[in-house]
Amino acid sequence: xxxxxxxxxxxxxxIEACLKSLIQAAGHADLAGEPVEIIVVLDACxxxxxxxxxxxxxxxxxxxxxxxxxARQAGSALALAAGARWLAFTDADSVVxxxxxxxxxxxxxxxxxxxxxxxxxxGYGERMRRHFEHTYTDEDGHSHIHGANLGVSARxxxxxxxxTGLDTGEDVAFVEALKRxxxxxxxxxxxxxxxxxxxGFKAPGGFGATLKKIDALRLWxxxxxxxxx
Numbered sequence: 406x407x408x409x410x411x412x413x414x415x416x417x418x419x420i421e422a423c424l425k426s427l428i429q430a431a432g433h434a435d436l437a438g439e440p441v442e443i444i445v446v447l448d449a450c451x452x453x454x455x456x457x458x459x460x461x462x463x464x465x466x467x468x469x470x471x472x473x474x475x476a477r478q479a480g481s482a483l484a485l486a487a488g489a490r491w492l493a494f495t496d497a498d499s500v501v502x503x504x505x506x507x508x509x510x511x512x513x514x515x516x517x518x519x520x521x522x523x524x525x526x527x528g529y530g531e532r533m534r535r536h537f538e539h540t541y542t543d544e545d546g547h548s549h550i551h552g553a554n555l556g557v558s559a560r561x562x563x564x565x566x567x568x569t570g571l572d573t574g575e576d577v578a579f580v581e582a583l584k585r586x587x588x589x590x591x592x593x594x595x596x597x598x599x600x601x602x603x604x605g606f607k608a609p610g611g612f613g614a615t616l617k618k619i620d621a622l623r624l625w626x627x628x629x630x631x632x633x634x
Contacts, residue, residue, distance in 0.1 A: 407493065411494075413476075426503075430502070430503055448475070472570050504597070515557065520547055545594055549592075565586040566586075567579070
């Protein structure tokens, strides 16, 4: 069995698109009918996230940590107890490609670190898009770590000690633990995920926070100053 863990704090505006993409990925022919359980960890949610997730067939788990690391940790424990052999992680404001899970498994690694793409730059506009294209490596052999595009075998997850209860940077800490444990990590662009650049990001040190800092400090790279935001 394969499990997909999605941490969520008040994500009723995004969870439906995320889950519909996961359902499609779960039915990919290359998975040969292997069961896929989608687990949405409701971290201090007081909106309709849980109801929407359950209406789409996802399993939900409620916690009150307000820490994405704890949410990933809790969902992983639930998945392992259910017998999952592979754990895949994405975020509630992200949409995965139909071949996302199949691509992770095709790499035959202990863990897979994928890249992310952005389709709508919102208020950041053309300047941030150009900065991203100039500085981001969307190729095999990259060095990016995203909780929105991460997969790991149950064995490797356990050997590395799993996620720690951090409110941000939990994905980086986990991958460092995987390295220390000797896990074989595939750094690949093959598993595709589109994520958002919303201003109301949830992780204080995550992708959204990084973009906000770049914009605030005008740290654009490879961008002509004349380019309008």
